[in-house]
Amino acid sequence: xxxxxxxxxxxxxxxxxxxxxxxxxxxxxxxxxIVHYAGWTDKFQALLGSVNPVSSPHFNFTVTEPMGxxxxxxxxxxxxxxxxxxxxxxxxxxxxxxxxxxxxxxYPSILLGEMLATSDLPGGVVNLLTGxxxxxxxxxxxxxxxxxxxxxxxxxxxxxxxxGAADSVKRLKLIPAEAATDWYSEQAQGLxxxxxxxxxxxxxxxxxx
Numbered sequence: 001x002x003x004x005x006x007x008x009x010x011x012x013x014x015x016x017x018x019x020x021x022x023x024x025x026x027x028x029x030x031x032x033x034i035v036h037y038a039g040w041t042d043k044f045q046a047l048l049g050s051v052n053p054v055s056s057p058h059f060n061f062t063v064t065e066p067m068g069x070x071x072x073x074x075x076x077x078x079x080x081x082x083x084x085x086x087x088x089x090x091x092x093x094x095x096x097x098x099x100x101x102x103x104x105x106x107y108p109s110i111l112l113g114e115m116l117a118t119s120d121l122p123g124g125v126v127n128l129l130t131g132x133x134x135x136x137x138x139x140x141x142x143x144x145x146x147x148x149x150x151x152x153x154x155x156x157x158x159x160x161x162x163x164g165a166a167d168s169v170k171r172l173k174l175i176p177a178e179a180a181t182d183w184y185s186e187q188a189q190g191l192x193x194x195x196x197x198x199x200x201x202x203x204x205x206x207x208x209x
Contacts, residue, residue, distance in 0.1 A: 001115040003031050009111055013080060016105040029184055030081045036189055037088040044093065044194050057207045064198040066094030067171065071140040073133070073151035073161075075175075079105040080112065081183045086150045089193035091125055095148075098127045100140065106130040133157060142168050148197060152177050171196075 002009060006027045013023040045064055052060040070090040074083040079102035090097050101109030113128045129136065137157045140149055141164020148171040151161055158174050165172045173196050175181055182188065 001119045002027070002034065002112075005111075005115060006031070009080065009108060012108045012111050013105070015107060016079065025184075026078060026081045030084050033081065033084055033088060033189055037092045037194075040092050040191065040194060044191060047191060048195055048198065048200075052202070054204075059205045059207060061203045061205070062200050063203065064093070064195075065201050067197055067199055068095060068147040069145055070095045070097050070197055071143070071146040071149040071151070072097055072099035073137065073140060073149070073153055073157070074099060074101055074109070075152035075177065075181070075183075076102045076104045078183045079108040082152065082181075083109055083112070085183050085188050085193075086152075087126060089189075090148075090150065090197045093194045093197045095197050096125050096127070098129065098140075098146065100129050100131065100133065100136050103131070103133055137161065138164065141165055144168055146170055149173065150196070151175065152181070154178065 006024075010020065010023040010027045013026055014020050049061070049063045052062060054060045072083070072086045072090065074086060083099060083101060087097050087099055099109075109128050109130065113126075116126055116128075117123075137151075137153070137160055140146060140151075141161045146168075149161060149165060150173040151157070152175045153161060154177045158176070161172060161174065
């Protein structure tokens with residue numbers, strides 16, 4: 001869906017003040033990131049699960065399970081690639097996502113939402129919000145239905161998220177907004193990004209049963 005409307009998305013990104021060349025690059029990288037995580041959907045379980053040796057007549061398996069609903073707070077820069085880099089590993093691992101889009105450049109996420117609505121992705125898997133961080137981050141931090149948060153946040157928002165997450169017992173993945181993350185790099189994708197949104201379940205089964 002994104003590939004078919006790549007020119008339209010690049011134009012939406014360029015409204016944020018970057019060159020057409022950079023906007024085209026971001027769209028291409030976003031498409032490649034979607035393909036990357038699509039390839040992981042039937043492979044991560046074999047790599048992150050295990051058969052554990054135990055000193056009893058049992059089989060002992062560790063398997064991964066999704067956490068539930070993950071909150072995502074996207075960076076202001078890279079309004080498409082940054083957003084997808086946080087959303088994709090969460091849904092690849094079987095979670096649903098509520099994502100707060102870039103505050104300064106929300107239009108690419110609105111256009112993405114339109115594409116998702118007409119795609120094969122089941123309704124409700126990715127829920128995109130636009131708005132001011134100051135209004136929504138405290139709700140993300142304390143909402144009991146969110147089981148984890150992946151956020152690019154400044155110092156004030158990180159403090160809010162840490163306090164709220166401790167109170168509501170949710171997992172946090174925080175990326176400092178001032179760290180200037182390279183969303184194009186190989187380190188911004190991969191198996192360990194998926195693992196951040198999984199829980200491990202260990203099962204004992206009697207041998208011969």
